[in-house]
Amino acid sequence: MRVDMSATAIGYKMLSHTLAVLSQKQATGKLLLEQGEQQWQLYFFQGCLVYATGGAHRSRRWYRAIGQHCRNFQVDLRDLDAGELWEYQLLQRGVAASEMSLEQARAIVHTSLSEVLFALIGQSGLRREWRPSQKYFSTITSSLLLSLTEVEKVLCCTEEIWQKWKGMGLWLVDPEQAPLLKASAQLQQNRFSSNSLIALGNVFNGENTLWDIAFKKKQCVTVATRALVNYIKQGLVNFRTVPDLPSPIEQWRLAAAIAGPGRPLIACIDDSPTVCEFLEQILLPEGYRVLKIQDPMQGVGLLAKQKPALIFMDVVMPKTSGFALCNFLRKAPAFRETPIVFLTGQDSIIDRTRAKLTGASDFLSKPANPEQVLQIVDKYLKVKGDRYPLAIRPHDLLNSHQLTLANS
Numbered sequence: 001m002r003v004d005m006s007a008t009a010i011g012y013k014m015l016s017h018t019l020a021v022l023s024q025k026q027a028t029g030k031l032l033l034e035q036g037e038q039q040w041q042l043y044f045f046q047g048c049l050v051y052a053t054g055g056a057h058r059s060r061r062w063y064r065a066i067g068q069h070c071r072n073f074q075v076d077l078r079d080l081d082a083g084e085l086w087e088y089q090l091l092q093r094g095v096a097a098s099e100m101s102l103e104q105a106r107a108i109v110h111t112s113l114s115e116v117l118f119a120l121i122g123q124s125g126l127r128r129e130w131r132p133s134q135k136y137f138s139t140i141t142s143s144l145l146l147s148l149t150e151v152e153k154v155l156c157c158t159e160e161i162w163q164k165w166k167g168m169g170l171w172l173v174d175p176e177q178a179p180l181l182k183a184s185a186q187l188q189q190n191r192f193s194s195n196s197l198i199a200l201g202n203v204f205n206g207e208n209t210l211w212d213i214a215f216k217k218k219q220c221v222t223v224a225t226r227a228l229v230n231y232i233k234q235g236l237v238n239f240r241t242v243p244d245l246p247s248p249i250e251q252w253r254l255a256a257a258i259a260g261p262g263r264p265l266i267a268c269i270d271d272s273p274t275v276c277e278f279l280e281q282i283l284l285p286e287g288y289r290v291l292k293i294q295d296p297m298q299g300v301g302l303l304a305k306q307k308p309a310l311i312f313m314d315v316v317m318p319k320t321s322g323f324a325l326c327n328f329l330r331k332a333p334a335f336r337e338t339p340i341v342f343l344t345g346q347d348s349i350i351d352r353t354r355a356k357l358t359g360a361s362d363f364l365s366k367p368a369n370p371e372q373v374l375q376i377v378d379k380y381l382k383v384k385g386d387r388y389p390l391a392i393r394p395h396d397l398l399n400s401h402q403l404t405l406a407n408s
Contacts, residue, residue, distance in 0.1 A: 180206030330359035
């Protein structure tokens with residue numbers, strides 16, 4: 001299949017023609033559109049639109065669409081491909097996990113497409129390139145695909161919005177930019193109260209794009225921007241370029257880097273629950289997890305399953321001694337290198353010598369103070385004070401409620 005993708009003006013008619021050709025040819029692949037450093041991507045599967053994305057604020061667009069159609073959306077991002085079409089992958093997972101309905105997912109596809117088409121209609125010249133490929137689609141949810149008829153309807157509605165935008169004299173204004181009202185005497189003479197000026201300044205603060213403001217006001221972008229038109233014509237508004245927000249995957253990776261994937265697990269083997277609770281009180285606030293084992297014989301299976309990074313154990317315990325248990329663990333390949341520290345009241349030269357002979361890494365006498373415990377932990381786990389905060393849970397950051405736009 002050949003589609004003419006030479007550099008040319010691509011307005012409404014050219015977009016409509018290109019989409020029609022791709023639909024007629026039942027094309028599968030990616031339509032790449034570029035203007036300077038800006039780039040947009042429209043993905044197709046057998047002539048139907050899969051998703052439209054790209055531009056300066058890909059993540060902001062995603063959060064706006066999620067906030068509009070599925071505000072409390074949450075989904076597990078583990079094993080998600082961070083490459084192309086991550087938005088579509090999230091929609092698929094959301095529908096599969098019943099975190100969003102099919103109607104909500106389709107509405108998100110519509111909203112993203114409309115914003116992308118708005119940006120494309122306003123371009124005077126685009127470089128277009130068609131890349132036929134199946135590689136973008138590991139799985140396809142047919143009920144999420146948009147037919148040519150549906151895409152043309154979105155294009156028609158978007159073109160009407162663009163004409164209103166142009167009619168307001170805003171053809172040179174990019175809704176991806178953030179308006180900032182100038183503080184001037186002229187602005188104060190427009191018969192606005194101080195409270196009204198403050199309210200305007202809070203909205204048009206140079207941090208939220210015009211798309212963001214329209215989302216917050218639950219209005220069409222033309223309606224949300226109308227209040228600015230007179231100020232723009234009077235030169236009372238500056239427009240700033242603002243960065244995109246981190247994608248949900250970037251947020252998750254950041255949280256995962258801070259909180260885990262798993263914080264170091266430390267085992268306490270002691271028949272006294274008080275000792276285990278004592279260690280837990282010291283270690284939990286520092287970001288460690290604690291595995292408490294009171295029955296050493298039954299605890300061997302837990303140790304093998306959980307594989308702690310460090311083990312504290314008592315010497316005197318029912319059924320077996322700490323020396324025997326340490327010797328047993330050292331013979332197992334899984335625990336040959338695991339730091340094992342005796343925490344015991346049996347603190348004689350003989351006890352310390354025997355501990356060394358059975359393979360113990362260190363020896364701490366009871367009652368130990370918190371500083372001694374943490375020194376031992378840092379010594380063997382090499383954390384060196386770089387703790388793992390408990391307050392951050394990666395999945396919390398995937399909630400659009402928490403990933404809000406500036407000054408929400």
